Amino acid sequence: MQELQRQLVELAERGMLRSLRCIDSAQGPRVSVDGEEKLLLCSNNYLGLANHPLLVEAAIKATRDFGTGSGASRLVSGSMNLHHRLEERLAGFKGTEAALVFNSGYAANNGIIQGLLGPADVVFSDRLNHASIIDGCRLSGARVLVFEHNDMAALEALMRQESANRKGRWLIVVDGVFSMDGDLAPLDQLVRLKQRYDAWLMVDDAHGGGVLGDSGRGTGEFFGCSDSIDLQMGTFGKAYGSFGAYLAASRAIVDTLINRARSFIFSTSLPPGVLAANLAAIDLIAGSEGQRRRQQLAFNRALFSRILLDAGLDLCGSQTQIVPILIGEPAPTMAIADELFRQGIFLSGIRPPTVPAGTCRLRATLMADHSQAELQQAARLIVATIAGELARND
Numbered sequence: 001m002q003e004l005q006r007q008l009v010e011l012a013e014r015g016m017l018r019s020l021r022c023i024d025s026a027q028g029p030r031v032s033v034d035g036e037e038k039l040l041l042c043s044n045n046y047l048g049l050a051n052h053p054l055l056v057e058a059a060i061k062a063t064r065d066f067g068t069g070s071g072a073s074r075l076v077s078g079s080m081n082l083h084h085r086l087e088e089r090l091a092g093f094k095g096t097e098a099a100l101v102f103n104s105g106y107a108a109n110n111g112i113i114q115g116l117l118g119p120a121d122v123v124f125s126d127r128l129n130h131a132s133i134i135d136g137c138r139l140s141g142a143r144v145l146v147f148e149h150n151d152m153a154a155l156e157a158l159m160r161q162e163s164a165n166r167k168g169r170w171l172i173v174v175d176g177v178f179s180m181d182g183d184l185a186p187l188d189q190l191v192r193l194k195q196r197y198d199a200w201l202m203v204d205d206a207h208g209g210g211v212l213g214d215s216g217r218g219t220g221e222f223f224g225c226s227d228s229i230d231l232q233m234g235t236f237g238k239a240y241g242s243f244g245a246y247l248a249a250s251r252a253i254v255d256t257l258i259n260r261a262r263s264f265i266f267s268t269s270l271p272p273g274v275l276a277a278n279l280a281a282i283d284l285i286a287g288s289e290g291q292r293r294r295q296q297l298a299f300n301r302a303l304f305s306r307i308l309l310d311a312g313l314d315l316c317g318s319q320t321q322i323v324p325i326l327i328g329e330p331a332p333t334m335a336i337a338d339e340l341f342r343q344g345i346f347l348s349g350i351r352p353p354t355v356p357a358g359t360c361r362l363r364a365t366l367m368a369d370h371s372q373a374e375l376q377q378a379a380r381l382i383v384a385t386i387a388g389e390l391a392r393n394d
């Protein structure tokens with residue numbers, strides 16, 4: 001115990017201690033944090049659906065009709081009608097033969113990669129992929145070859161080199177939208193490579209699903225290449241405003257995972273209320289309200305980023321509603337985040353190991369229902385607070 005205490009003190013001294021804040025209200029553009037109202041700039045509730053009346057009503061009705069718990073894992077007695085309806089709806093929406101619901105994005109990435117690959121196989125993984133992909137790769141026992149972020153020449157060089165003594169399956173795996181930089185994987189080029197070298201392509205669209213593409217189908221729709229993505233993974237906890245995750249893929253892949261993915265097999269399935277909210281979210285996202293909310297989010301992003309870019313800040317090449325603001329070292333990054341919090345702006349300071357050393361950043365995430373005035377005011381305050389902190393350290 002004493003050793004744990006010492007380690008915690010040491011973390012705090014280096015500005016690296018993480019702790020929890022308590023939110024006392026529903027997730028909206030403004031939230032109450034420990035009793036004080038803040039502008040929320042670090043939620044993944046991009047379309048504002050997490051507290052939408054249609055989702056809330058769907059969850060309540062399903063809970064009344066079917067209860068709070070599914071009672072078992074899917075392969076025992078926990079495969080309820082709602083799981084099957086959600087999977088059919090998803091496969092229809094994504095245009096695939098089949099879909100499979102997982103309990104979270106973390107569980108999905110773990111289970112998909114572990115369930116499909118083994119020690120004879122090779123994964124080609126972008127350096128900035130989400131931690132759940134990295135953990136899934138480890139769990140699979142496959143050989144993992146990491147290529148520099150979005151570097152297609154480096155990826156092709158690795159694939160060419162590996163071709164000589166190829167044995168097992170090959171999987172290229174990327175985030176559609178990268179969670180810390182807010183930039184996109186070049187899916188058009190990845191599709192060409194996966195075809196040339198006969199690999200599977202898996203896209204984790206946690207941040208693109210619901211947001212990108214004319215009908216919200218995600219990064220694949222944005223690039224017009226969904227049909228060529230073998231494994232379309234996404235989550236319900238972000239733009240969908242609910243909880244859980246899915247894989248849309250061929251029937252053979254889904255049936256394999258039902259038999260092999262440990263995170264799918266050995267865990268109680270999602271409860272009825274969550275499943276019904278997910279179904280309501282798909283309807284909303286696919287319809288005109290989804291389209292309106294996507295347009296509003298794109299407008300908000302342009303407005304907010306423009307003010308920061310005009311002030312000379314480095315936004316790490318962000319192309320989306322995830323807007324990182326590069327600072328560098330952990331201490332000033334956290335000092336700026338704390339000062340902004342005192343001034344009513346709740347955003348996150350991001351440090352290693354989440355991002356590489358020397359690239360600590362503030363990370364703002366935008367929502368469709370932030371107002372123009374809120375975002376303008378917040379962006380100006382961010383610019384002024386960064387300037388103040390940097391001046392103090394000169």
Ligand SMILES: *Cc1c(COP(=O)(O)O)cnc(C)c1O
Pocket residue numbers: 104105106107109130132175179204206207235236237244245
């Ligand atoms: C959030 C996220 C996940 C994990 O999803 P959860 O449903 O929150 O477990 C996986 N991949 C990426 C890229 C994410 O951003």
